[in-house]
Amino acid sequence: MISLTVNGERHDIDADPEMPLLWALRDLIKLTGTKYGCGIAQCGACTIHINGQPARACVTPVSAAVGTEIRTIEGLSPDATHPVQQAWIELDVVQCGYCQSGQVMAAAALLEQNPSPTDADIDAAMNGNICRCGTYPRIRAAVKRAAELKRGGQPA
Amino acid sequence: MSAAETGGPGSKPNSGRRHFLIGIGVIAGGVAAGQLLRPYLVGGSEAAPKEFKPHAFVRIGADDRVTVIIGKSEMGQGVYIGLPMILAEELDVNPQRLAVEIAGIDPAFNHPFMPAQFTGGSMSVMTTYEALRRVGATARRMIVQAAATEWGVPAAELRTEDGVVFAPDGRSATYGKFVEAASALPVPAKESVALKNRADFRYIGKPQRRLDSRIKVNGAAQFGIDVDLPNMLVAVVARPPQFGATVRSFDASQAKAVRGVVDVKQVPSGVAVIAEHTWAAIKGREALRVEWQDGPGATLSTESLRAERRALLARTGLLAKNQGDAIAALGEARRKIDVEYELPYLAHACMEPLNAVAWVKNERCEMWMGTQGQSQDAQLVAAALGIPPANVQINTTFLGGGFGRRASGTSDFAVEAAHVAKGLNRPVKVVWTREDDTRGGYYRPFGLNRVQAAIGADGLPIAYFHRNVSKPVLANTALGSQMIPKDGLDPSTMEGSADMPYAIPNLRAEVHNTKETVPSLWWRSVGHSANGFVVNSVIDELANLAGQDPYRYRRALLAGKPRHLAVLDKAASAAGWGKSLPTGHFHGIALQESFNSIVAQVAEVSVVDKQVRVHRVTCAIDCGLAVNPDQVVAQMQSGIVYGLSAALTGEITIEAGAAVQSNFDTYPVLRLTETPAIDVHIVDSDGPLGGVGEPGTPPIAPAVCNAIHAATGQRIRRLPISASLA
Secondary structure, eight states: EEEEETTTTEEEOOTTTOOOOHHHIIIIIIITOOSSSSSSSSTTTTTEEEEEEEEGGGGGGGGHHSEEEEOOGGGGGGOOOSSHHHHHTTTTSSSOOOOHHHHHHHHHHHHHHHHSSSSHHHHHTTOOOOOOTHHHHHHHHHHHHHHHHHHHOOOO | HHHHTTTTTTTTTTTTSSSOOOOOSSSSOOOOOSSSSSSOOOTTTTTTEEEEEEEEEEEETOOEEEEEEEEEEOOOOHHHHHHHHHHHHHHHHHHGGOEEEESSSSGGGTTTSSSSOOOOTTHHHHHHHHHHHHHHHHHHHHHHHHHHHHTTOOOOGGGEEEEEETTTSEEEGGGGHHHHHHSSOOEEEEEEEEOOOOOGGGSSSOOOOSHHHHHHHSSOOOOOGGGTTTEEEEEEEEOSSSOEEEEEEEEEEEHHTTTTTTEEEETTEEEEESSSSSSHHHHHHHHHHEEEEEOOOTTHHHHHHHHHHHHHHOOOOOOOEEHHHHHHHHHOEEEEEEEEOOOOOOOOOOOOOOEEEEEEEEEEEEEEEEOOOOOHHHHOOOOOTOOOEEEEEEEEOOOOOTGGGGGGGHHHHHHHHHHTTTTTTTEEEEOOOOHHHHEEEEEBOOOEEEEEEEEOOOHHHEEEEEEEEEESSSGSSHHHHOOTTTTTGGGGOOOOOOOOOOOOOOOEEEEEOOOSSSSOOOOOOOOHHHHHHHHHHHHHHHHHHOOHHHHHHHHHTTTTTTTHHHHHHHHHHHHHTTTTOOOOOOOEEEEETTTTEEEEEEEEEEEEEEEEEEEEEEEEOOSSSSHHHHHHHHHHHHHHHHHHHHHHHOOOOOEETTEEEOOOTTTTOOOOOGOOEEEEEEEEOOOOOOSSTTTTTTTHHHHHHHHHHHHHSSOOOSSSSHHHHH
């Protein structure tokens, strides 16, 4: 048995140590908000937080996640009210939506570390997350809007 | 009770209104409706007793909840707001209060062009607009009639606003109060129900926020790959390493030794490794040993395919268009070009790799997946299993991108899942890895084009002769049997060229169909994605030959077409065409009419050390009525990014009969830092409804390449640009 702490809850799973955290989250713990896109840390669809840092679940073996605090999109806020989620809704960022769990988690991690990111900061933090619907222009705007909201701005 | 709990796929398939439930809307209290995928109930017994349902598209509850049932697949294009708001306009309900339900297979949702449920061709709004309005207006009229009867007031004296009926004496009540009485009324003949005048629209034409944002930013939206059923297995399939190869033999002993692997079995498309979870299936497949039998395409390569095409380019092809006498005009002309344009195979590369869940039991099959073609899937799955089509149920989920890939003519991913599921007596989810998805074929065709064109004394074109060699796509799709005439001429091969809006007196188009083993398929904007590049590049070449400004040259060729001119002028003026740009920046322009919409784009580009940077794209569109303007903008942004990805680096090459590229490291797609600023302008129009999902894609490649020519003098005649500038 391997014990993982996900969104504050302990899960004991029967998995090989090398199983990517992505599949443990999706298939064993049944948290499917974290998406599979590439399996090789190229697309960012599986972005989660490990001890507050953005991480690619598809290349993180479960053994490496033991003893850490794992946060997935389901644990970002109880009711989609995290500033990043609010900004995403306000600006109608999503299209198909498949990559957006990863985008939101990457943006949330950025704002934790940097409450007022510049364009260059956003580039550096978000360039690993692919979106085939081309929501990038709105992602850029929404990260800035989320930063405003996080600093106390009022939701529109 | 769910289908799962009843012990098998639903026992009364296709019995009336049986809808798969994913409530995505936001109800009056601001609480998201049921967000999770639930196997639906048999026989519709779930319906609340007090509910008004005048049509398959809508129902109104005594609790005032208005649910719109949508038969189009949501793959990003916004049909779960664009279509509901059309119905809501006539019903007089704020679209933000709607719940949306994903329809099951039901003839009520068939495409008007064919007896099938199908989403594609940028046609969802244009083909359902009238029907949705009629249904909304009919439902409203019946509610109003019920209120009139109850209050003893003439119906004509009642008015409605956002789900409330008002009487002149001050009485008012919500729609929910009248659902029982309205249900007892006869449904009026649809011609007798008046529709609003456009000037009276409250919602259509004004931006409406998507209803699916919340569940797409908190992980709750269910895509096919997220489906989880009790006792479900997961499979991956070892498919041939070469298009057209087959299984000679396989050794499953090591695969079966992998912990979690349940079974290994041959299916028509390869060998399936079936396991308790995805990771075990992937590891099991790595341990599987398969001997493959070469097929007829074993030696195919991009080079051999190019040589085949080049040989065909020299010969007369199927005649797709013959206006005037282009050959004679070319013979007499003094100023002319004879050029070759090459476009590569392209994978759709949807963010969500292909997948499907199938459960086969007792001569029935129930499926859960993101698909663009439910009816065809059901038919082909039924044929594969030897059961009646009525015994196949398709439950549509959200699609993590479509772009045409989730509507292949063979329903490949659905049929394969059914084969894997056969005999298991358990649901199984077949997951394609990214590598499987990229290398699995069904590409935008590899096309080689020859264009001979000439200009007259005034510099304007007098002849255009376009020969296109590629593998046709419609033959492999649901529409093919209805659209391809006996001579084998696929109309999509020449769309956007043979029917270009630019006025050229002598126009000839010919086609050669190739038949290689690499499967071809429509890819966002179909023939326009290739022909829009060829035509708009050639027009630029001719403007250059004539020594004229490419924007003014296009104006001359669009004379007498006010809608086209307005779009072209808007893009040019908004971009500042002809005005000074930052040092090293250059403009290129293109215009393409596709799917009933006209789109022009101006790309601002710089080229430094053969590195192309697209700084800004200015886009103008006339799509007739823009139902949800902000989603029109979103689709232009989307189409531009998708097309720019392809133009810059998109290319599937073939070696030894197989695709070389496999994942995003070898098939790079556009990222945030490469994305230009994009300005979109919607041109007011009273033209017919046009699509928006695809028309944003065709102009971007030629606009960028024309700018590269302006910057460097180099004409890009082979995509991707990275291959030409290398």
